[in-house]
Amino acid sequence: xxxxxxxxxxxxxxxxxxxxxxxxxxxxxxxxxxxxxxxxxxxxxxxxxxxxxxxxxxxxxxxxxxxxxxxxxxxxxxxxxxxxxxxxxxxxxxxxxxxxxxxxxxxxxxxxxxxx
Amino acid sequence: xxxxxxxxxxxxxxxxxxxxxxxxxxxxxxxxxxxxxxxxxxxxxxxxxxxxxxxxxxxxxxxxxxxxxxxxxxxxxxxxxxxxxxxxxxxxxxxxxxxxxxxxxxxxxxxxxx
Numbered sequence: 001x002x003x004x005x006x007x008x009x010x011x012x013x014x015x016x017x018x019x020x021x022x023x024x025x026x027x028x029x030x031x032x033x034x035x036x037x038x039x040x041x042x043x044x045x046x047x048x049x050x051x052x053x054x055x056x057x058x059x060x061x062x063x064x065x066x067x068x069x070x071x072x073x074x075x076x077x078x079x080x081x082x083x084x085x086x087x088x089x090x091x092x093x094x095x096x097x098x099x100x101x102x103x104x105x106x107x108x109x110x111x112x113x114x115x116x
Numbered sequence: 117x118x119x120x121x122x123x124x125x126x127x128x129x130x131x132x133x134x135x136x137x138x139x140x141x142x143x144x145x146x147x148x149x150x151x152x153x154x155x156x157x158x159x160x161x162x163x164x165x166x167x168x169x170x171x172x173x174x175x176x177x178x179x180x181x182x183x184x185x186x187x188x189x190x191x192x193x194x195x196x197x198x199x200x201x202x203x204x205x206x207x208x209x210x211x212x213x214x215x216x217x218x219x220x221x222x223x224x225x226x227x228x229x230x
Contacts, residue, residue: 004159031216043160043206043220056217091159097216102148102167105218107159 002026004108006092012114018080021111024073025094033105034067034077035091043091049075050097061086082115089113118143120209122221129197130229137192137224139207146212149190151181154204154223163205166190177201197228 005024013019025032033048047057052069060067064083069075079086089112093105119142129135141147148167152160164175171183181192190207204225208218 033217042222045217045219048217050216093159102165104150104162104165105160106162107152109157109159112157 004092004094004106006090006108006111008111009109010112010114012116013082014116015083016081018078019082019086019113019115021077021090021092021113023075023077023092023108025075025092026106027073029094029096029106030072031095031097031105032069032075033093033095034075035093037089037091037110038087046077084115087113087115118147118209118211118219120207120219120221122205122207122224124224125222126225126227128227128229131199132196135194135197135201135226135228137205137207137226139190139192139221140188141190141207141209142188143209143211147188147190148210148212149181149183150208150218151175151179151190151192152206152208152220154206160206163192197226199228199230202226202228 007022030051034046035043037043046059047067049069067077089110091107091110093107095103095105121140150165151163154160163179164173166173166183174180179194181190183190204223206223207221210218
């Protein structure tokens, strides 16, 4: 079975440019999570969706960050304009909501973002 | 608010010896607890979870974890370590109601020496 697919795997761009990260969750999963991982701050939740609806975006750093989930099989995380401090590994994860059960999150392999 | 503490940045163990990676948590309600492992340049992989029931939970690759409610701990264990177990391990928690998002610990690097 295909896991969570993220693209690109690596992105290097200059400060001020727009960056778009993409995620395809596991088919049938109805929760999607965006995380950021850095050495200094560890793994931080940015935003999560249930059934394509954003539920909690309190982790989004500032207005430069936005996330969308136009359908059940696709999500984007956009940074505009990008800054060097946005350099990190960004992970997407998905899970299923099961009545009476708690399912683990499945992670993609991440996008390593470097802002010069 | 929910939180997780992993008090050790790194754990070193010889191959064949038992290993323990420590985790303590704080939640308002009942906890759902998880362990994940991360290999270099990869995403986190699920190892095991505690939801309810037996305090000893068995997971993938021979790992197990013991839930201790009085000590609010969920330590990860394995009877005999392998060199291939060397990786970064994360403990995570969420409450049984409300917010579905996990809170992760800072991670513990496990180094198994041959």
